[in-house]
Amino acid sequence: MSTDFSKKPTLALVLLAISALIAAFVDGPIDPAGKLAVKGDHKHEEGSHGDHQSPDAQRRMAIFHYNEGNQLLKSEQWEQAIHKYEMALNHEAQLLPVYVNMSTALMQQKRFPQAMQILDQLKQKAPDMPELHYNLACYYSLTGDIEKGIEALAEAIRKGYSNREWLEKDPDLESLRNHPDFTKIPRRL
16 A cells, blocks of 8 residues: 555645544553553643533533444454454443453453453343344354353344344354254344
């Protein structure tokens, strides 16, 4: 990729905007692990960045970090995604999709105890969320508890999970596919 942006002014503006956003939150250099040295909890001098502590600003920042985490999740940068999801939850603990995606990233790193902690937190906040039960099915499948995995998958569908295509190809559910009850589950969709 060329770094000559003279023929691509839109890209240059986008990169400048991204740089400005990053600069607003970086205290110093990138540490050896590749993480940005982020200001503690994003507190700023009064008046320097508007009312950053307002609930609306906190929610916007949570969504911003959630979206960053999603991009990292898609590119399989698990550790960085987890970091962004943690930042999102520091701003807004009720942003429920963060828990789902964070548990996915943790499971991809085989950090199963931490993934279950996140899923337990989500269970306390949204016990009827279909994606919670789907990720529990993934968790149990990946950890070898096939019976619990089948139960969680059935519960996900009872609660409204409806992505049949992904259910049938999700590699995290591979160990459940040999169970006799697995074939009955997609028929419920």
